[in-house]
Each structure stands twice: as structure tokens, then as C-alpha cells.
Amino acid sequence: MRTVRDEDGTVYVLLRESSDASLVRDPATGETAHLPNASLEPVSGESPLSVAATAVPEPVRAVLTAVHDEVTLGLLVELVDRERVSARELLEAVDLCESDLHGALSEFRAAGLIEEATVDGRRGYAVTELARQGIGTIRDDDPHDDS
Template identity: 50%
Template sequence: MNTVEDDTGKRYLLLKRSDSASLVRDPETGNECYIRNDRLEAVDEGSPLEMAARSVGDPVLTLVTTVHDEETLGLLLELSERGPLGVRTLLDAYDCCESDLHGRLTVLSAAGLLEETEIVGERGYRVTEDCETALETIRSRTESGPETARGDS
């Protein structure tokens, strides 16, 4: 599969090419259609799999590419549910090693999922708006069940 762009700048995944038209898929909607070849141009922008991944909204894409284990996801969910928390509270409440917690907080902050704040005169963290958007998206998908999440309703 290759990435192509039509004459309006819209990008597609090329599925099949014939003499006069090509079958393409819109990575955002999944819709497939034929477009005349003279309206398409090859694009060299990463792999087709990377382009397909871009159909997921930026906040969710950042979340799934940054969070690699259940504890880190749990940390974000707890901060989302309980509001901003101080570092001491995080260390005490979740039995975390200080260096592990610091590493997680640093990675999540660098990705734009957490931001530093002050809690009762001490350093703390809260989820960002983008993180909250991503968490709401995955919560609504899992709460509605796997059939609905896949669109098989």
C-alpha cells in the first residue's frame, strides 16, 4: 500500500491501480472509492501504516504511543478521577518507587499528557485537556462494549 494525494490535497491509501483509475481508502473514514489516476499523485510521507494510525485523533494517538503499561495508564486515570495530586501523595498512595514515578511523570509531561502544578505549596501533577479527551474517548469505547466500539452494533 502506498500513500497518494488527490488534486485537492486529500490523502488516501492506494489499494489498487488500473489504467484509468485507482481504488483508494480514506484513512479517516475507511470509505473506499475510485479516483481517476490523473487526479492522484504519490506522496512520500511515512509508511501507509503510519498514515492509517493518523485516523485516530491526536490526543488518543499520543496516549496509546506513550503509555506502555497498565501502571502508567492507571496513574493517568487516577489523576483524572482524583484531580491534581502532589508528588508525596502519589508516592504514599500508590506504593511507587520514587525513581519509577519520576520517570513516568517526566515521560507523560514531555508527551503533553500531564502538567506540573502546585498542591498546598508542593509540586504536583494534573492531566492536560488533551489527556482528558483521550481518556474520555477510551472510556466511552470500553463502556459501550466491544461490539459498539468496533462499529458492529
């Protein structure tokens, strides 16, 4: 597999190449098509697997790459549900040692899922819109669903 771009700038994953045409997959839709080789050019520096991952909405990708197990996923869900929490309150509420909690929070900050905040005059954390959207999509939260 390789990453290619057509004349319009659309990026594809190249699946198979023949003398005249190539079978490509659009990562956004998953659809395959045969395109003339002359209309395609290689894209350097972009892994075809990373390009394929763009089929997943960016907020969900951020969550998936920041959480490593059910415990860290649960921590992020808890943070999203609380919106804002002081570091002390969070340490008392969860069953993680301080270093594991700090490591997970650092991963979340690096992924743009949380940010440092002052909560009740103490150092704490607030979730970002990226985290809300990512967890909301995973939960399948539908603001229009009245059930």
C-alpha cells in the same frame, strides 16, 4: 501501501494501483474508492500506517502512544480522576518505584497529557485537556448520558 493526496488535498492510503485508477482508503472514514491515477500524487515522508492512525481521535492517540501497559494506563486514569496531585502524594499513593513513576510521568509530559504544577505549595502535576478527552473517550464518558 503508500500515502497519496488527491487534487483537493485529501490524504489517502493507496491500497492497489492499476493502469488507470487506484484503490484508496480514506483514513478518516475507512471508506475505499477507485480514483483516477492522474488525480493522485505521492506524499513523501508520511508513513501509510501513521496516516491510517489518524482515524483514531488525537486525544486517544496521545494516550495510546504514552501508555505501555495497564499500570501506566491506570496511573494516567488516576491522574485524570485527581486532576492535580503533588509528586509526594502521588509517590505515596501508587505502587511504583520512584524511577518507574518518574519515567511514566516524563512520557506523559512529552505526550502533552500532564504538566508540572504547584499543588498545596509543592511540586506536582496537573492533567491537561488532552488527557481528559483521551481518557474520557476511552471510558466512553458521555456528558449527555443521565443514566
